[in-house]
Amino acid sequence: MSSEENNKKTSGLTRREFIKDAGIVVGGASVASMALLSACKGDxxxxxxxxxxxxxxxxxxxxxxxxxxxxxxxxxxxxxxxxxxxxxxxxxxxxxxxxxxxxxxxxxxxxxxxxxxxxxxxxxxxxxxxxxxxxxxxxxxxxxxTAEHLGVINHPLVNAYAKNFCAQCGYCTPGFLITAKALLDKKPNPTDEDIIDALGGNICRCGTYPQHIIAIKEAAKGGK
Amino acid sequence: MSNAHYEPWKWEVPKTIIGERGHIPPDAHTKVVGTAEFTSDVVRPNMLYVKYYIAQRGAGRIKKLDTSKTEQVDGVVKVLRYDDKSIKWASDTLKPGNMTTFLNDRVYWAGHPVGFAVVAVSEYACDQAIKKAVIEWEDLPCEVDYNKALASKDLYREDINPQNNIMDKGEKVNNAIGDVEEGFKHCDHIIEFEYEIAENTPVSAEPMTCVCEFDNDDNCKIWFHGQAFNTIEEVVGEFVPQNKIDMHSAFNGGTFGGPISHQCEGWTAWLAIIAAYITRRPCKSVWEDCQFVGADECMGHHKWKVGYNNNGKIIAVDLDTVASGMMIGGEISKIKASTCIPNLRHTYVYPLYNRVVPGVFRDGAVAGTCQNMLFAHVAAALNMDPTEVALINDGGDGKTLAELEPKRVEEGFPAGRDSLKECLEKGKKAFNWSSKYHAAGARKLPDGRMHGVGFTWTESWQNWPYRRTRCGINVRYDGTVDVIYRRSCTGPLVALPYAQVVAAEMGMKLDDVIYQPDRHNVGFDTMSEASSSGVATNLGALVLAARKAKQNLLEYACKDAVTFMFGMEIPNPAPFTGLTPDKLDMKDSVIFEKSNPSHTATVKQVVQLHAGWNPIFQHEYSRFFTEAESDIPNYMDTALGRQCHFVEVAVDTNTGKVDILSACLVNDVGTAINPDVINGQQYGGFSMGMGRGNAQEVVYDPVTGAKLNDNMVFYPILGIGDVGPINCEIVETKTGYSPYGAVGLGECGCAATMGLTAAAVYNAIGKWVDIPTTPNNVLKALGKA
Incomplete structure (x- = not known):
C-alpha cells in the first residue's frame, strides 16, 4: 500500500485532496476575512x-x-x-x-x-x-x-550585564536590566540585599541570578 | 558504523583562546537591551493569529461542538474544526516527529489541544472567540493517580494502549548487572526504603509560538521556536518541496528539549503551517499554556532494597519503580555507569492515566536523583560521611577505577586521574564540608531552624559524540570568518565557545570569527547546536572544519594567482611562493613563515589575492568555504568524568519551609572551552534543579483531572532570593570522548541536583521527605500534616 493510500485509509483523504480542498477553503477564508476586516474598519x-x-x-x-x-x-x-x-x-x-x-x-x-x-x-x-x-x-x-533606551545612552549596566553573562537565552534579561536601572536611579550604591529585593519579581529560567548582583555592583561603580 | 581512527580525545588543545575567561558573547548586548528578536516578537505584514482550544478537563469526548458564535466574533477569519475532513486528515497525517493525537474529539489530559482552533486578526480575538464555543461533553473515566490507575479496569489512554492500563512493564535488562539475590546473601546489612517524586513541568521562558507564511509561488517561510527543525520541515514538505522552505531561527527563549517539548513545538508549528496554508496569509500560532504541558520523567514511586557492607561498599541494589514515564537509560543507568556496584536490578511498570505521558526534558534527572537517594540512604544508615561512601563505590559497570584504568590508558586517556577524588577535594574545600557536615538532626541554627547539608555525585554524562555532525566555515573577502550553523539555542551560550574553538584552531583573532546566527538552512547536521549533546556532538565537526579551513588558507598562501583583467591574464605571486603549507603557521589572523616569523601576510591578503581584484566577481570566493564532518569513535566505554554538588539548607520545623543557604557545584568538564559559559551552566542548572527538588509540583483536581496550577503565580519558579550564594568549581581531567577530552555540560547540574535538598533535609531533621521538599512534604515527614 502506498503512503498516499495508507493516509486515505486512516483519514479518508489524500494529501492531494487536502490541498485541493484547502484551496477552496482559502477562497472562502479570504473573502470572509476581508469582509470582517471591513466590518472592523466600519463607520x-x-x-x-x-x-x-x-x-x-x-x-x-x-x-x-x-x-x-x-x-x-x-x-x-x-x-x-x-x-x-x-x-x-x-x-x-x-x-x-x-x-x-x-x-x-x-x-x-x-x-x-x-x-x-x-x-x-x-x-x-x-x-x-x-x-x-x-x-x-x-x-x-x-x-x-524601556531596556532599549539603556543601549542607546550606553548605560554602564549594559556592558556590565553583557560581560558578566547575565544573559544566557536572553529572553528575560531586558526586564532585569530595566529593573536594575530603576534600582540604581534610587540607590546608586545598592547592597546585595537591595539588589535581591529589587529583582525579586524577575524570573530567569536559565538561572543567571548570581551574575546580576555582580553586574549591578560593577555598574554602580561606573562599570569597573 | 564507527571509525577506529577517530579518537578526538587525543587531539592537542590549542595553547591560546580555549579556556580563557573574559570574552563577551557576540550577541550579549543585543540580548541585554532587548533588541534581540525572538520568535514571539516576529510580526509579518497582514499577519493573522491562530490558537487552539485547550481542554481543561482530564478526560472526555466531544459529543457536540457549536462554533457558530465563535465564527461571529469580530476579527475571526476561520475556525479549524476537528470534524472538518481536511483538518482531520492533516492532524492525523502530518504529525511532526512522534506527536500523539491532537485536534480530535477525545481529551486524554488537561491541557490537550482538542476540538478546534481559531484563526483571527489578533490574539485577543482568538481568545474571545474560543470562549464563545459551546461544547457538549461525554464524560469518560478520568484518573490522575497512577496507583489507582494501576488497580483500575477502566481504560484511560486508548490512544496509547486500547487493551489495558499499562504502557510498559518489565525488567530493565540493559541496565541490570550481576546477580542481585546472590548479592543480598553476601552483605553485612540490607535496608529498604521508598519515596515519591511529584510531577514537575518545564515552564520554558518564551511561550510556544511559530510564524509561517506561503507566498504566491508557494515559497514558505517559517520562524520556529524549538529544537526539532527537521520534523517541522517534513510537515511543510507535504505542501511544498523542502528546497522552497526558508526556515528562520530567531532567538529562542529558554526552551527545553526531550520528547514532550518536541511535541509542544510540533503542535504549535503544525497550527501555524496549516492556518497559513489555508488562509494564504502569514499566521502566528501562540500557545502560552504550553509551558505547562510537559511532565518530567522523574515523577513516580521508587522502592529500594539495598545490601551493603560496614565500610560503605554497596553489594546489591534492587529498584522497583511505578509511573516514571519515558526515561532515557532508566533509573539505575547512572549508578551502573559510575559505580563498581556488582549487582543491580530494575523492575518497573508505567501505568496509563489522564496526564500527559511524562517525557524527559532534562535528560538524566531521574537517574541522577536515584543515585543521589541511594547513596544518601546508605550513608545515613551507616552514619558515614556520604563523600566517603561515594569514593568507595566509584567505578563503572561493576568495575573499580583500578580495573578500568589499563584499558583507558591504552586508548590514550591520561593515566592516574581520579575525577571524583579531584572533584571532592575542590568541592569539600570550597564548601567547607568538614565544618558543615554533621550527624542527622544534630545542629540547630540560632534562629531555631534546623541546619542540614546534602551531597550528591554522579558521572558527567554528556560526553558521547554519538552522532555525526557537519560544520561549514567561510572565510570572507576581508579575511573574517563565519562559522555557519542553524540556531536553535535552548539557552546555553554556544556562540562564544564555538568561535573560540575555531579561532584557536585556525590561528585567528577571536574578534575575526563569528559563529554566524540565522544561516538558517545549513549548519550542524544535528537537532541543535546547544542541546543535551551540544559540545560533545558538535565539537568534532567544528575542529575538523577549522583545521581544514586553515590548511586551505595556507595552501593558497603558497600558490601564485592569476587575475583576469580586461581579457588579460595578470600573474600575482603568492606571499609565500616557493614554500609549502607545512612551513607556515597562523596567529592573530596573520600567516607567517615558521622559520622566519617576520615574513608575514594577512588572511585578508591571501583571500583577496585569489578572489580577484574586484569583489563584485566573487567566483573565486567559494575557494574559501570549507566543510567537515565528525565521526563516531570506535572506543567508547564507561564515562570517568564526575560531578559532585553540595548544598546547605535551613529547615523550619514549624512551617516546613526549606531555605537554601549556600551551594557548591563541581563539574569535571574534561577540558574547559570557556569557563564563564561553564559556570553559567552550573549555577543555571542548580537553580533549575533546586526548583524541581524543593518547590515545583503540578497539582491536579482528582475528580475532573484539571490542572490547578498551570501558571507562574501558583507554580513556583525560583527567583534571585531563593537560591543563595553559589560557588562554582571546574575540574579538567581530559577524560571525555570529545575533542580534547571535553565533556558537554548542558543539563548535568540540573539533573544531578534534583534530589539534593531531600538529602539535606534528612541531615537537618533526621526524616526522609518526598520530592519536592515542599513545606507540605516536610510537615508530613514530621507527622504534622
Whole structure:
C-alpha cells in the first residue's frame, strides 16, 4: 500500500485532496476575512470625553467609537525621551500598547500576562512597573523608559550585564536590566540585599541570578 | 558504523583562546537591551493569529461542538474544526516527529489541544472567540493517580494502549548487572526504603509560538521556536518541496528539549503551517499554556532494597519503580555507569492515566536523583560521611577505577586521574564540608531552624559524540570568518565557545570569527547546536572544519594567482611562493613563515589575492568555504568524568519551609572551552534543579483531572532570593570522548541536583521527605500534616 493510500485509509483523504480542498477553503477564508476586516474598519463616530488617568489626573481626550461600540483612543507617551502616540483600545495593557502599537520588543511575556515574571518591566514615571498589569489608558502622558533606551545612552549596566553573562537565552534579561536601572536611579550604591529585593519579581529560567548582583555592583561603580 | 581512527580525545588543545575567561558573547548586548528578536516578537505584514482550544478537563469526548458564535466574533477569519475532513486528515497525517493525537474529539489530559482552533486578526480575538464555543461533553473515566490507575479496569489512554492500563512493564535488562539475590546473601546489612517524586513541568521562558507564511509561488517561510527543525520541515514538505522552505531561527527563549517539548513545538508549528496554508496569509500560532504541558520523567514511586557492607561498599541494589514515564537509560543507568556496584536490578511498570505521558526534558534527572537517594540512604544508615561512601563505590559497570584504568590508558586517556577524588577535594574545600557536615538532626541554627547539608555525585554524562555532525566555515573577502550553523539555542551560550574553538584552531583573532546566527538552512547536521549533546556532538565537526579551513588558507598562501583583467591574464605571486603549507603557521589572523616569523601576510591578503581584484566577481570566493564532518569513535566505554554538588539548607520545623543557604557545584568538564559559559551552566542548572527538588509540583483536581496550577503565580519558579550564594568549581581531567577530552555540560547540574535538598533535609531533621521538599512534604515527614 502506498503512503498516499495508507493516509486515505486512516483519514479518508489524500494529501492531494487536502490541498485541493484547502484551496477552496482559502477562497472562502479570504473573502470572509476581508469582509470582517471591513466590518472592523466600519463607520465610526468621534466624540470628546473627559477621561481620568492616574498620570495626568483629568484630561480631555478624543475617543473614537466604532459602530460595534469598541472605543479607540490615542495613547500619548514620552517613550525613551521621544513623544509617541498610538491607537489603543480601552482594554489594552501598557505592554500591548508599547509592543503592538509602538514596536517595543524588549517587553517580553513569560507568565502569560499574570504579573509573575517581570519580563515586561519598564520604568514609568520613575518607577519600575509590570506593563502587563497596567492599563494603557491609565498611562496617558507618562514618561516611559524601556531596556532599549539603556543601549542607546550606553548605560554602564549594559556592558556590565553583557560581560558578566547575565544573559544566557536572553529572553528575560531586558526586564532585569530595566529593573536594575530603576534600582540604581534610587540607590546608586545598592547592597546585595537591595539588589535581591529589587529583582525579586524577575524570573530567569536559565538561572543567571548570581551574575546580576555582580553586574549591578560593577555598574554602580561606573562599570569597573 | 564507527571509525577506529577517530579518537578526538587525543587531539592537542590549542595553547591560546580555549579556556580563557573574559570574552563577551557576540550577541550579549543585543540580548541585554532587548533588541534581540525572538520568535514571539516576529510580526509579518497582514499577519493573522491562530490558537487552539485547550481542554481543561482530564478526560472526555466531544459529543457536540457549536462554533457558530465563535465564527461571529469580530476579527475571526476561520475556525479549524476537528470534524472538518481536511483538518482531520492533516492532524492525523502530518504529525511532526512522534506527536500523539491532537485536534480530535477525545481529551486524554488537561491541557490537550482538542476540538478546534481559531484563526483571527489578533490574539485577543482568538481568545474571545474560543470562549464563545459551546461544547457538549461525554464524560469518560478520568484518573490522575497512577496507583489507582494501576488497580483500575477502566481504560484511560486508548490512544496509547486500547487493551489495558499499562504502557510498559518489565525488567530493565540493559541496565541490570550481576546477580542481585546472590548479592543480598553476601552483605553485612540490607535496608529498604521508598519515596515519591511529584510531577514537575518545564515552564520554558518564551511561550510556544511559530510564524509561517506561503507566498504566491508557494515559497514558505517559517520562524520556529524549538529544537526539532527537521520534523517541522517534513510537515511543510507535504505542501511544498523542502528546497522552497526558508526556515528562520530567531532567538529562542529558554526552551527545553526531550520528547514532550518536541511535541509542544510540533503542535504549535503544525497550527501555524496549516492556518497559513489555508488562509494564504502569514499566521502566528501562540500557545502560552504550553509551558505547562510537559511532565518530567522523574515523577513516580521508587522502592529500594539495598545490601551493603560496614565500610560503605554497596553489594546489591534492587529498584522497583511505578509511573516514571519515558526515561532515557532508566533509573539505575547512572549508578551502573559510575559505580563498581556488582549487582543491580530494575523492575518497573508505567501505568496509563489522564496526564500527559511524562517525557524527559532534562535528560538524566531521574537517574541522577536515584543515585543521589541511594547513596544518601546508605550513608545515613551507616552514619558515614556520604563523600566517603561515594569514593568507595566509584567505578563503572561493576568495575573499580583500578580495573578500568589499563584499558583507558591504552586508548590514550591520561593515566592516574581520579575525577571524583579531584572533584571532592575542590568541592569539600570550597564548601567547607568538614565544618558543615554533621550527624542527622544534630545542629540547630540560632534562629531555631534546623541546619542540614546534602551531597550528591554522579558521572558527567554528556560526553558521547554519538552522532555525526557537519560544520561549514567561510572565510570572507576581508579575511573574517563565519562559522555557519542553524540556531536553535535552548539557552546555553554556544556562540562564544564555538568561535573560540575555531579561532584557536585556525590561528585567528577571536574578534575575526563569528559563529554566524540565522544561516538558517545549513549548519550542524544535528537537532541543535546547544542541546543535551551540544559540545560533545558538535565539537568534532567544528575542529575538523577549522583545521581544514586553515590548511586551505595556507595552501593558497603558497600558490601564485592569476587575475583576469580586461581579457588579460595578470600573474600575482603568492606571499609565500616557493614554500609549502607545512612551513607556515597562523596567529592573530596573520600567516607567517615558521622559520622566519617576520615574513608575514594577512588572511585578508591571501583571500583577496585569489578572489580577484574586484569583489563584485566573487567566483573565486567559494575557494574559501570549507566543510567537515565528525565521526563516531570506535572506543567508547564507561564515562570517568564526575560531578559532585553540595548544598546547605535551613529547615523550619514549624512551617516546613526549606531555605537554601549556600551551594557548591563541581563539574569535571574534561577540558574547559570557556569557563564563564561553564559556570553559567552550573549555577543555571542548580537553580533549575533546586526548583524541581524543593518547590515545583503540578497539582491536579482528582475528580475532573484539571490542572490547578498551570501558571507562574501558583507554580513556583525560583527567583534571585531563593537560591543563595553559589560557588562554582571546574575540574579538567581530559577524560571525555570529545575533542580534547571535553565533556558537554548542558543539563548535568540540573539533573544531578534534583534530589539534593531531600538529602539535606534528612541531615537537618533526621526524616526522609518526598520530592519536592515542599513545606507540605516536610510537615508530613514530621507527622504534622
Amino acid at each position: 465610526t463616530k468621534t466624540v470628546t470625553q473627559t477621561v481620568s488617568t492616574t498620570v495626568n489626573k483629568t484630561v480631555t481626550k478624543t475617543v473614537t467609537v466604532a459602530e460595534d461600540g469598541v472605543e479607540l483612543t490615542d495613547l500619548h507617551v514620552i517613550l525613551n525621551g521621544e513623544p509617541r502616540v498610538c491607537h489603543i483600545e480601552a482594554n489594552w495593557t501598557l505592554r500591548d500598547a508599547l509592543k503592538e502599537g509602538m514596536g517595543v520588543i524588549s517587553l517580553k511575556d513569560m507568565c502569560n500576562g499574570c504579573g509573575a515574571c517581570g519580563s515586561c518591566s519598564a520604568i514609568v514615571n520613575g518607577r519600575p512597573i509590570l506593563t502587563c498589569m497596567a492599563l494603557a489608558v491609565e498611562c496617558d502622558g507618562a514618561e516611559i523608559e
